Structures are given as structure tokens and as C-alpha cells.
Amino acid sequence: MAKIAVLDKNMINMIAAGEVIERPANIVKELMENSIDAGASRIAVSVEDGGKRLIQVTDDGGGIEPEDIETAFEPHATSKLRTMDELLGISSMGFRGEALASISSVARVKIKSRERDSISAYSMEIDCGDKGAVTPVSGDYGTTLEVRDLFYKLPARRKFLKTVNTEMGHISEQFTRIALANCGIEMKLSHNGRLLYHLLAGDDVVSRISVLLTKDIAQGLVPVLSEEKDLTIAAYLGHPSISRTTNKFQYTFLNGRYIRDRFITHSLKEAYRGLTEPNRFPVAFIFLQMPYDMYDVNVHPTKIEVRFDNPNLVHSQLLGVIREKLMSLDLDVEAGSGE
Ligand code: ADP
Ligand code: MG
Numbered sequence: 001m002a003k004i005a006v007l008d009k010n011m012i013n014m015i016a017a018g019e020v021i022e023r024p025a026n027i028v029k030e031l032m033e034n035s036i037d038a039g040a041s042r043i044a045v046s047v048e049d050g051g052k053r054l055i056q057v058t059d060d061g062g063g064i065e066p067e068d069i070e071t072a073f074e075p076h077a078t079s080k081l082r083t084m085d086e087l088l089g090i091s092s093m094g095f096r097g098e099a100l101a102s103i104s105s106v107a108r109v110k111i112k113s114r115e116r117d118s119i120s121a122y123s124m125e126i127d128c129g130d131k132g133a134v135t136p137v138s139g140d141y142g143t144t145l146e147v148r149d150l151f152y153k154l155p156a157r158r159k160f161l162k163t164v165n166t167e168m169g170h171i172s173e174q175f176t177r178i179a180l181a182n183c184g185i186e187m188k189l190s191h192n193g194r195l196l197y198h199l200l201a202g203d204d205v206v207s208r209i210s211v212l213l214t215k216d217i218a219q220g221l222v223p224v225l226s227e228e229k230d231l232t233i234a235a236y237l238g239h240p241s242i243s244r245t246t247n248k249f250q251y252t253f254l255n256g257r258y259i260r261d262r263f264i265t266h267s268l269k270e271a272y273r274g275l276t277e278p279n280r281f282p283v284a285f286i287f288l289q290m291p292y293d294m295y296d297v298n299v300h301p302t303k304i305e306v307r308f309d310n311p312n313l314v315h316s317q318l319l320g321v322i323r324e325k326l327m328s329l330d331l332d333v334e335a336g337s338g339e
Helices: 009-020 024-037 064-073 098-104 153-160 162-181 205-214 262-270 311-329
Strands: 042-048 054-059 108-114 121-127 135-137 140-148 186-191 194-199 222-227 231-239 250-254 257-259 284-289
Touching: 024 042, 024 098, 024 140, 024 162, 024 205, 042 162, 054 135, 064 108, 064 121, 098 108, 121 205, 135 194, 135 231, 162 186, 162 194, 162 250, 162 257, 194 205, 194 311, 205 231, 222 257, 250 262, 262 284, 262 311
Parallel strands: 042 186, 250 284
Antiparallel strands: 042 054, 054 140, 108 121, 108 140, 121 135, 186 194, 222 231, 231 284, 250 257
16 A cells, blocks of 8 residues: 555645744734735834734735635745746745745635725635635725634644744844834834834935834944945944944845845954954844846745855955944944943
8 A cells, every 4th residue: 555645735735844944933924014015105013922822914015816825825926926037036925835835734814805906905814724715704904813722722822932022022023124124114012902103205224223212222333334336335333342242233225135145244344453352242233235147136935045156256245344433433342342
């Protein structure tokens, strides 16, 4: 008798979910990125019990047509990518078509969506992969996703979730990363009915840093700009004296996507060499703009790492512009006194 069989579809999705959905914050990220890709000008995130009970994301973006709602929850179903060529220059936040399939395989999900030219909204519920019917309902333009009781059918995964405060910390961090990269979008974050942040469209990034992180960090950030053919760098640099014991206040964004990259970390370290104590991490917010076909985001499911075609270009231009700026400041080089 044959011993090998292809797994049932719900099982496949549930296993795949492990790659991107570890905790509520991952869901917040995926849903907010979908709202951005849908062209939203407003995104409201509302969570209960650190996202363990409920994560709700509402946007005023383009919506999904009723015929597409079911398909959106299929694995590898995306409206953002059609050809191999497109994959090499992808500009949207999403493209793997995995998030909705994964999330809806490990929680109770409800979607409600209305397109701009539609007279009705449409809704569907999915309970750990089991889809209900798509039905017309009343509702505003845009899309709302509700995700309840994450991992309720997977007690081992559910047990791994941390306290409400810890999970809320992770959610806040994801929200911050997305908010800093998208100052043109109005954003709200609420927890258990309490509004934590309300960011207005058109804020400048330093005021968002001040609200989302701390005033101390935001004050005195030094802006620099470097525009070359293939790379534009806009950065906000912390004075060497406010360098930290961790790299928590180093944020890098590439074409609006939060990334972690060792070349960038290294060039920052080099640029501040001699100005901070060696074991300290400078504070810096770095926004890179580069043609989409000069790097690959399809390296890791969470897309937090990218592969640059020319990492040396990034490293040297960044090091150059930051070092030059720091040298032009009248620095009182008394390294690393702040915390
Ligand atoms: P991906 O973002 O990689 O395409 P997802 O599983 O996150 O995959 O979403 C699947 C599809 O559902 C998207 O390609 C998009 O067409 C649609 N979609 C998801 N969220 C939204 C939203 N908030 N507004 C409009 N369309 C959405
Ligand atoms: Mg997506």
C-alpha cells in the first residue's frame, strides 16, 4: 500500500502559516501591508488582548470584488504578480499570495470589502480554513479584516504566545515600522478600546518618531540627503552622544519596506567609528530609494532581508554621506554618554 500522500489543503496552509505567522504582530504587518498595496489613505488597527483575542484592520483602499474574495484566501493567490519578469522588479509590499491563506488557516477570520464603484460590501467568514459563503452586507468603501482567537486549534502554538504586554510591544513595533515608512497615510492603533496612536496623513517623519518612539530620540536628529543615479539616501542621524547599548533605534527602509541588512549596519558602525564607544549603537533612521530591479526581496518569507545586486554601492554611499555629515558637525567627542 502506498505510504506517501499529498496533505489535505487545510493542513498544507496551516503548516505554511508557520513561516510567516508566529505571533499577532506578524498578522498586523501582513494586513497593514495589504492595505498599503490597496492604495489606502487611512488604516485603523484595533486589537484586543495583545492581538490574541482580536486583530482588526480597516482601510479605505480599493477593495476586493465579490468574485475574488474566496480566491484571495487560496494559497499563492495574488493580484500583484503575474509573470517571472514582474517578480524581478516587484514594487508592492506583498506578492507571495500567502498571508490571507496562512492567517485564515490558524484563526477565525472575517472579511468585509467594498469596491469604490460597488453599491454593496461583501463579507465572508473562514474558520481555520473552512470557508463560509460570500454574502452582501452594508459597509463603507475599503476592506476590513478581523482575525479572532489566533491558534485556537493549535494549543501548542497558542501556548507559545507571550503576555498581553509583550505581544502588544511587538505589535507596536510593527506598527511603528510601517508608520515611519508611510507618512502620507493616516494611521490609528487601539488596544482594548483605548486609542494609543493617531497619526495624521502628511506628518513629517521626525514628528512620527517623536510620537511613536521618544521625544528624546527625535530631538536633535540631523537630516542628510544624498542623491545618486541608482540610490537616494535620506537619513536622520542621532548625535553620537545618544548612542545606545542595543541597535533598537536603527531603522532602515528600502523603497518603503523595513529591512535589516548587515552591510547597512556595518556602514553605520564605520561612520560613527571613534565618535561613540565601540560597543555602542548609533541612533539612525535611514530611508533608501533604489530601482526595484536592483535588489531581490524574495529571500525570506517575511521579506525582512533583501539581496542587493551591488551591496558595495549601498555600503560606500551610505558610509560616505554619514561620515561627511558627522565630520561637519561641531562634535564634542565625548563618546557614548547617553542612554
Ligand atoms: P499578497 O499580498 O502577497 O498578494 P495576500 O494573501 O496578503 O497576498 O492577499 C491576497 C490578495 O487579496 C491580494 O493580492 C489582494 O488582491 C487582496 N487583498 C488582500 N487584502 C486586501 C485589502 N486590504 N484591500 C484590497 N485587496 C486586498
Ligand atoms: Mg499581502
